[in-house]
Each structure stands twice: as structure tokens, then as C-alpha cells.
Amino acid sequence: MITSQNIFRFAGLLTLLVIITSCGSYFSQPLDTQNARIGETTDATYKLRNLPQPMAPAVVGVYKFEDQTGQFKQTENGSTFSNAVTQGGTTILVKALQDSKWFTPIERENLDNLINERQIINSTRKDYAQQTNTQQQPLPSLLYAGVLIEGGIVSYDTNVLTGGAGARYFGAGGSTKYRQDRVTIYLRAVSTKNGEILKTVYVSKSIYSQAIDASLFRYVNFKRLLEAETGFTRNEPGQLAVKEAIEKAVEALIVEGMEAGLWYPKGGDAVATKMLQDYNNEKEVAERTDVYQREFLDRRSKWRFDVGAGGTFANNDLPNADYEYSITGGLKYSFTPFLGIYGTANKYRINNFGVLNREFASTDFNLEFTALPYEKFSPTIYAGPGLNYASNFNVIDFKLQAGVSLEYLISPSMGLKVYGEYNATFSDELDYAISGKRDDHFYKFGAGINIYIGNNQAKENSPRYLKRRETKELKRQQRLEQETPVSVVDTLSRKRTNPINQ
Missing domain, CATH: 2.40.160.20 (Porin)
Structure with a gap:
């Protein structure tokens, strides 16, 4: 039998479940001002920082890595004049290049400011030399880049996937909603010697938003109305999504550039082979995964x-x-x-x-x-x-x-x-x-x-099969190293030190 007491019990239970399942966000509400903190890191940040070291970092320049979508932030009433994605892509990319330790980025975004400052320094030194009747000390030459890093944020797709569920009975109920957006970037390495595009990589990142709420609307007595609601919304920061996509693109550029002979790791062929194998396995999974994160893996044998x-x-x-x-x-x-x-x-x-x-x-x-x-x-x-x-x-x-x-x-x-x-x-x-x-x-x-x-x-992508294949490849590499003279291996590694900066 449905009674007011049962309705209250149901509403109370539903509210308790919402609070328990979302306690991390629910009890972390901003009740006071928060101190500044060092910026958040992503999984891609840790992976980028833990890459094997290069034989020598490549000097690279980044002139501009910007938002090429031209999109404005969407609201319920239309759009605003705020951009949908961050406009600081160049700054994020330079930080990712530094974190990887495979590159030495040089200032190119505000090159005019750098040149003006150097002119001021030269002018000051010239005046000082004249006043003290001494010889003017020249400034060191600027570094030049062997490679330019180009590209940009090419798309920001909203509402790629939306959905939710809810139920309401006698004024008591709850609902949940979710939304998936998607940001896509391209990154390319360009040779400054001849303008050749050496490598191009493409990375996308999904951005999730979730909302959960529960409410109660019920007349408990004549002219007495009980109304209660609770819930929370969680939105993944767009800047962190762009940051993670750029860091993943830098990692991909390192491995694909290594495969093309542009740079090489310190550990020699064994480290290079392991990096390429892990990247190719990840690339295979990505190529058979669609935009909705469904992996098109052929799971059934002939x-x-x-x-x-x-x-x-x-x-x-x-x-x-x-x-x-x-x-x-x-x-x-x-x-x-x-x-x-x-x-x-x-x-x-x-x-x-x-x-x-x-x-x-x-x-x-x-x-x-x-x-x-x-x-x-x-x-x-x-x-x-x-x-x-x-x-x-x-x-x-x-x-x-x-x-x-x-x-x-x-x-x-x-x-x-x-x-x-x-x-x-x-x-x-x-x-x-x-x-x-x-x-x-x-x-x-x-x-x-x-x-x-x-x-x-x-079967081929199961952990057991991959482990067996990795062991077999490791034994093959060890056998090759035993059969190849050490002097030959060292010579090959020296030749691959840093072809770009030679």
C-alpha cells in the first residue's frame, strides 16, 4: 500500500544514495576561498616525463599553436563571446616540449620582444663602452631551430554523445545526465633546412560532463508543502583536456620521429624497440576505436x-x-x-x-x-x-x-x-x-x-598473448646484441644521436 510514510522513505533513500555516490564532489563544496596551487597534471604528463632520455635534445621553435576552430562557448540561450577552447595553446605546447626532455624549445612566439630587448642591451653596452672608453662586449648569438613545431586545435565538437535517466513518483524522484564533447589537435614537425614536413600526428580527447540530482515535492498536510532537492554537476575542465591532448601529441611525435630517424634514445636499440612496440600497440587500438569509444575488435575466430x-x-x-x-x-x-x-x-x-x-x-x-x-x-x-x-x-x-x-x-x-x-x-x-x-x-x-x-x-591483444610476444621480442633483441659486435652498436648509436642538429 502506498502511503505518505512510504513516499518519505523512498525520497530519503534516494537522496542518501545520491549523496553517497557523489560524496567526493558533494562534500568538497567551496565553502571558503582557496589558495593558489601548482597546476594539475594528467596521465599524459606523467607518461611524457617518464619517457627514456634522448641522446641529445633537439632544438625546436614554436611560433604559433592556436585555436583554429573559431568556435564560441555554447550556453542554453545560444553562444557567448568567450572562446570554446583555450587560446594559450602555444604556452601549453612549449611546457609539454620541456617536460619531455627530448626538445630544447626556443622563444619564437614573441620574437619581436626578444629582439627589441637585445637591441636595448646592445645600445646600453655601447653607451657604457663609450663612457668608460672600453671595448663593447657582444651578446651571444641566438639559438636557431632545426625543427619548427606547427599545428593547432582544429575542432571542438559539442554534444557528441548525450543521455541520461530519471524517475519521479508522487513528487519524489531523481535524474542523471551526461554529455560528451571532443577536442582534436594536429601537430607537425617541419625541417628548417628545406621546409619538408617530417611528421604529422593527430590526437583527440573526449571531455565529459555529468549531473545527478534528486528532489522531493509533496504536500504533507493541508497548506503545508515539503520541497527538498540535492545534486551535483561535474564538468571536466576544457584547458586540462587540451593540455592532455597536446602532451599526448608530443609523445606521439617523439616516437614517430624516432622511427623516422630524426632523434634517438640513450638506451640504444633495445629501448627504441620497446618504445616503438608499445606505441604501435596503442596505435592499433586507437585505429579500431570509434568516436564513441567503441573498440572494433574482431572477437570471434573464423x-x-x-x-x-x-x-x-x-x-x-x-x-x-x-x-x-x-x-x-x-x-x-x-x-x-x-x-x-x-x-x-x-x-x-x-x-x-x-x-x-x-x-x-x-x-x-x-x-x-x-x-x-x-x-x-x-x-x-x-x-x-x-x-x-x-x-x-x-x-x-x-x-x-x-x-x-x-x-x-x-x-x-x-x-x-x-x-x-x-x-x-x-x-x-x-x-x-x-x-x-x-x-x-x-x-x-x-x-x-x-x-x-x-x-x-x-586473443592477439589479450595480456597473456602480448606478454608472450614481448618476451619473444626481448629474447630476439638479446640474441642480436650478442651476435653484433659492441663497436658496431656504438657506431650506429652515435650516427643516430641527433641528425636534425648536425
């Missing part, structure tokens, strides 16, 4: 063996249809991740309680369509012709079958499934009774196990 057990239910001319057992085994070959051919062998019984209980066997040949081959959970549809055997294979009838199954992969090699199937035979004698115009039909259903034979992308 060959599949499966077994299942369940029941049947007759749809024939006799009364009192009842359930009986069925067992099945099958083999599938996939032409594509979506489409394959599927053959099965089955044994089952048809039962009409107190009238008929007869055993059959069948072989089926189906065309199978997997709706979500890149997901762990996927529905499957199949249909095709088959043969039905009765009386110890003395009677053979043609049939058609169509079915639906739901599969969940518990590992890259095994999945659990449930299935339901409709079978239409071209015979009206399965129940020994010929009646009406329609032939005998039956339903089959059950659960089973799918076993995938051979490699697939999920």
Missing part, C-alpha cells in the same frame, strides 16, 4: 565449434503437446565478421503427453548473421535448409529452420549462448497422423557453449 542442450515443443496434429529433450553440435566458418555458414547435427524427441513420444535426428545447413561481431554480447540470426531423420534413418524429410541466439563471450576463446529455433518440416507424418493442410512443425530452444578455434584480434 572457425567455431559449439554444443548445446535444451528442449523441443511440438506443433502438430495431436493434442497435449509437451516438452522433450534436444541436443545439438555444430561447426561454423565465417567469411566476414558478420556472415558465415553454420552446419549442425541434432538429436531430439517430439512429445504429445500420453499419445506420442518419438525420437528424431536432423542435419541443418544455415547462413548465420552476427549483428555485433565486435562486442562481447551479440545477437545472431540464422536460417537455412535441413534434413529430418526418423525410424533409424529409414525416413528422411526435408525441412526449413530459422533461429535467434544470444551470445556472451567470457573469454576470447569461449562464449555462452541461449537460442530459440523454429523448424518447419515438409511432412505431416511426424506424429503418425495426417490432418489438415499444414505439415508438422516444432520449436527448439536451449543453451550451449561456443568454442572459437584459431586466432582472433581479441
